[in-house]
Amino acid sequence: MLSQASRLFYKFLTLVACILTVGCAATQGAPNPADPWEGSNRTVYEFNDGLDRAVFRPVSEAYAFITPQPIRTCIRNIFLNLGEIWSGINSVLQQRQFDAINTMGRFLLNTTLGLGGCLDLASANGQPRIPNDFGVTLGVWGFSSGPYMVLPVVGSSSVRDTFGDVGNLVGNQLNTIGYIPNVGLRNSIWGLEFVSRREALLQISETVDRTALDPYSFIRDAYIQQRQAKVLGPEAAADALPNYENYEDIEADDKALNIAPQK
Amino acid sequence: MHTLNRTTNQFHNTDARSHHELRLQRQGQPFSRLMTIKFFLLLALSLMAMQSFAQAKPDANSAPDTFVQAVADQALMVLQNDPEVKKQNIGRINEIVDLYVLPYVDFAKTTRLSAGKYWRQATPEQREQLTAAFRQTLARTYSGALSRIDSGTKMDVQPLRAEPDAKDVVVRSRVMQSQNSQTIGIDYRLEKTPTGWKIYDINVENIWLIQNYRNQFSQQINANGIDGLIAALNERNSK
Numbered sequence: 001m002l003s004q005a006s007r008l009f010y011k012f013l014t015l016v017a018c019i020l021t022v023g024c025a026a027t028q029g030a031p032n033p034a035d036p037w038e039g040s041n042r043t044v045y046e047f048n049d050g051l052d053r054a055v056f057r058p059v060s061e062a063y064a065f066i067t068p069q070p071i072r073t074c075i076r077n078i079f080l081n082l083g084e085i086w087s088g089i090n091s092v093l094q095q096r097q098f099d100a101i102n103t104m105g106r107f108l109l110n111t112t113l114g115l116g117g118c119l120d121l122a123s124a125n126g127q128p129r130i131p132n133d134f135g136v137t138l139g140v141w142g143f144s145s146g147p148y149m150v151l152p153v154v155g156s157s158s159v160r161d162t163f164g165d166v167g168n169l170v171g172n173q174l175n176t177i178g179y180i181p182n183v184g185l186r187n188s189i190w191g192l193e194f195v196s197r198r199e200a201l202l203q204i205s206e207t208v209d210r211t212a213l214d215p216y217s218f219i220r221d222a223y224i225q226q227r228q229a230k231v232l233g234p235e236a237a238a239d240a241l242p243n244y245e246n247y248e249d250i251e252a253d254d255k256a257l258n259i260a261p262q263k
Numbered sequence: 264m265h266t267l268n269r270t271t272n273q274f275h276n277t278d279a280r281s282h283h284e285l286r287l288q289r290q291g292q293p294f295s296r297l298m299t300i301k302f303f304l305l306l307a308l309s310l311m312a313m314q315s316f317a318q319a320k321p322d323a324n325s326a327p328d329t330f331v332q333a334v335a336d337q338a339l340m341v342l343q344n345d346p347e348v349k350k351q352n353i354g355r356i357n358e359i360v361d362l363y364v365l366p367y368v369d370f371a372k373t374t375r376l377s378a379g380k381y382w383r384q385a386t387p388e389q390r391e392q393l394t395a396a397f398r399q400t401l402a403r404t405y406s407g408a409l410s411r412i413d414s415g416t417k418m419d420v421q422p423l424r425a426e427p428d429a430k431d432v433v434v435r436s437r438v439m440q441s442q443n444s445q446t447i448g449i450d451y452r453l454e455k456t457p458t459g460w461k462i463y464d465i466n467v468e469n470i471w472l473i474q475n476y477r478n479q480f481s482q483q484i485n486a487n488g489i490d491g492l493i494a495a496l497n498e499r500n501s502k
Contacts, residue, residue, distance in 0.1 A: 032478065069441075070443070073441075073443050073444050074443075077443070077445075080445070119443055120443055120444075120445065123439070123445060123446050124439075124443070128437060128445070128446045128448075129445055129446075203407075203408075203411065206407065207404055207407050207408070210403055210404070210407060210499075210502075211400055211401070211403055211404045211407075211499065212479065213476075213479040213480075213482075213483055213492075213495055213496070213499065214479050214482060214483075217478050217479050217482060218475060218479060221470075221474065221475045221477075221478050221479075222470045222475055225469060225470050225471065225474060225475065226468065226469040226470055229469035230469065237469065238424070238433060238435070238450075241433065241452070242464075242471050242473070242474045244376040244379070244464075244473060244474075245379070245380075
């Protein structure tokens with residue numbers, strides 16, 4: 001435990017040094033145009049991953065161990081339900097009126113008959129949640145994402161989404177749970193929110209651990225794809241299918257394709 | 264076959280206990296006639312059971328959305344009723360995936376597209392090894408997700424939006440993993456082959472599988488060549 005803490009502290013020092021000097025470990029090969037800051041991003045990623053494995057993941061696993069699944073789902077649903085207000089506001093800001101109406105309908109149904117959001121009756125009745133946030137709103141308003149960024153503790157982001165996250169913090173946290181006057185209670189609820197959010201992602205991090213060749217680029221590419229799809233909206237995203245070129249039958253010269261023959 | 268046996272037993276038990284039968288016997292009805300009726304009833308029942316089973320078998324030449332729903336329903340039915348799956352037996356889940364999912368997937372194409380331009384450099388042996396290693400990796404991804412299937416899990420395919428003569432389509436669906444949980448959007452990309460529709464890419468919550476593996480593949484190939492990529496996949500698989 002001690003060595004783990006010291007390793008984490010060491011990672012933190014590297015992180016500070018990196019942020020101060022910008023650019024640490026050089027990356028292999030041609031830089032990815034979507035991720036020009038890959039070197040420092042990887043350092044922050046390493047730090048986040050260490051922190052996650054040392055603290056957040058064990059805490060979430062303990063939470064999952066002592067709390068039965070239906071109660072965990074209920075708690076998660078209550079927080080998600082509270083977040084619907086901010087999602088709906090962003091749908092309005094993006095002029096996605098149908099999404100806004102559906103989100104409001106979900107919120108009203110789940111808050112009343114769904115016992116404060118514990119039961120997601122709307123999903124069960126064919127109206128799934130439409131997650132939305134301020135980063136997407138900025139994207140819809142025409143701001144390009146800018147380079148990919150890994151933020152300390154927060155994780156995957158981009159220049160645009162970092163601004164979006166500030167908006168989300170104000171809109172989705174400070175203006176809801178933040179109004180609770182009792183500081184102890186408020187902070188405990190935020191703690192529970194964080195743990196329940198992490199617990200819901202345990203399956204995903206397990207899958208990444210098991211199948212990714214390089215977890216960093218797996219998470220990065222997934223994040224970029226998902227954000228792009230959200231900015232485009234479901235219909236446009238369905239039309240903007242990835243166009244994979246089939247190289248099997250193409251007779252092109254290797255230089256044009258920028259590939260060197262195998263040794 | 265399992266379902267059939269169970270039906271037969273239930274039928275026997277309830278009937279044997281039935282007061283109606285006892286009364287008929289007391290009234291002096293010929294017992295053999297009753298047996299004949301029972302036999303025909305059973306026959307009709309089993310025929311019905313067989314027919315519904317045959318209908319559930321996915322037909323790659325049907326409409327792509329019908330096909331995907333049939334593949335999913337069949338796999339879900341097997342997974343939900345297999346006692347080994349409830350015990351999280353990964354070996355058994357892999358077997359089920361091999362039997363009920365992979366026949367409908369064009370795995371060579373998935374691998375080819377993930378390798379992108381590097382596919383051209385690969386020798387036939389490397390192509391084969393890469394496909395096998397990648398298939399193993401993805402089977403592990405799926406079996407992890409599939410081990411969490413319970414009786415509340417269901418998948419609903421959404422209406423298809425495609426031209427009738429399209430050769431490359433996307434079938435969208437929503438999966439409810441368990442009771443009261445949030446639904447997950449899963450899309451399937453299919454191509455029409457001479458033998459019918461084949462799935463070659465899958466999208467989970469806006470993340471396309473091939474696109475997500477392309478950078479990882481090219482990174483590995485740039486650093487260690489195609490053999491390095493195959494070795495890296497196999498090393499992951501053995502963990």
